[in-house]
Amino acid sequence: MQKKKTSTRTVTRARAAKVAPGTGSRSAATRERILDAAEKLFAERGYHGVSIRDVTGAADVDVALVSYHFGSKQGLLEAVFLRRAADLNDERLALLDAVLASGGRRAPRLEDLIDAFTRPLLDRSTRGSPGWKSYFALIAEINNSPEFGGVLMTRFFDPVVQRFIEAIRRALPQCDDRDLYWAYHFLSGALTLTFAETGRIDKLSGGVCRSSDLASVHERLVPYCAAGFRALCVSGQARARARAKRGRA
Amino acid sequence: MQKKKTSTRTVTRARAAKVAPGTGSRSAATRERILDAAEKLFAERGYHGVSIRDVTGAADVDVALVSYHFGSKQGLLEAVFLRRAADLNDERLALLDAVLASGGRRAPRLEDLIDAFTRPLLDRSTRGSPGWKSYFALIAEINNSPEFGGVLMTRFFDPVVQRFIEAIRRALPQCDDRDLYWAYHFLSGALTLTFAETGRIDKLSGGVCRSSDLASVHERLVPYCAAGFRALCVSGQARARARAKRGRA
DNA sequence: GTTGAAATTCAACGAACGTTCAACTAAATT
DNA sequence: AATTTAGTTGAACGTTCGTTGAATTTCAAC
Structure with a gap:
């Protein structure tokens, strides 16, 4: 199963392609065209x-250009993922820093932290280029997929998530770490389900809710999750007390 | 693109296959084998x-048997979906009725309703056949997929979900319908993410949380969501008051 | 034991799959 | 103007895809 071709000159080009060929100006445009189409279809x-x-x-591009620009189909998927991740993470961190700075030494408000984490998605999905909606739908699928979920999401998003969890820990200092992580989960x-906009809730609610009305959902997502975090926090302390009592008995 | 074959005798058999060929006893076993394998791989x-x-x-079965027993690949997917849906829905409804009955005329407790909705998943994933874990992972992917999410989930699960939402409405009578539906969302x-067990939280938490410890997750999922429902309920009333005030102004 | 339908097997269909290669174009370098 | 290089093209590679038709086996009813 090993490559027998004693390939001569073309090898250098092929190797170069694997790394990242796109530095020229006219290649960047086609790269974007491919990424846009892949994002939508994926x-x-x-x-x-x-x-x-x-x-x-x-x-509207030749088949071979995917291999040339991204190495393989999997490379294309990762490129799609990566393209918007940096922008998203950057604003998330900027908003997080703003929340932490505005509070001074005081513990940050939980709602503000959740808002900083989620609002960049709302902004981009409603006011950004239409590609963002596709991007979030793709993330939802990846996040729930055993095949890619534990790999791609971790690689691209977990560093930012870690910083948010640290901040939330400051907002709920008495909260157990396990409760904190599960609440984030x-x-x-x-x-992810919300920004996937699968339309299921539209049918379920008979039109009362519209998946596309993201502002309304976000307005509810923040208090919902904030209350969930706090509830886990107190029920976790109750569990700890129960364990301590069992230990003494 | 229409079938030109003036097919003679075999047509009756082929038609019958589309409907549901399996009534014989030895066919049932192979059907199950195919469903088990498909469930796992999907x-x-x-x-x-x-x-x-x-x-x-x-x-370990011939290729042609999928077309014979399920008509097509899509038919196989729906059969996988359908097989466990009835059992799951039945117990959900039984638990729901038990909760409603035990309360008599009083409004049911929100936590009990959420528990009735989610515990059948916990029981089957931890104590049922291993196929259940695959089944729930598949549901998670379907639920977050634009391609199937709005179709299959609606068809197989929404009737039961509707009954739960009615019961929750009794537990939170002052709650607006939109808040109720979004909270369910x-x-x-x-x-679905929880029972998909993608393992992402394991990495994120550095081993503090384990996806496979479903009892611990479920113990937290119920108070988390119950608190979320209640928070949406009160924030919804606050929104309504704000709207009313704006109306008067 | 024969018959007949249900279930299974085998082989093949055309289409589509991801990837590769050599040839070609266009832009940048010398 | 000549040469190199990145980018693009069209064709083809071998493989796998979902599905089908015909032949064969299995098993229950008669």
């Missing part, structure tokens, strides 16, 4: 549900 | 990430 039908030809067809599930 | 790699040959290979996201 979000709609999932990674395996989309062929490279689907992507290049939608981008629930927030993560609610958040 | 959960691991998603619908499009699994080929029919992957499934029949794992089930957040619960749904947290629930």
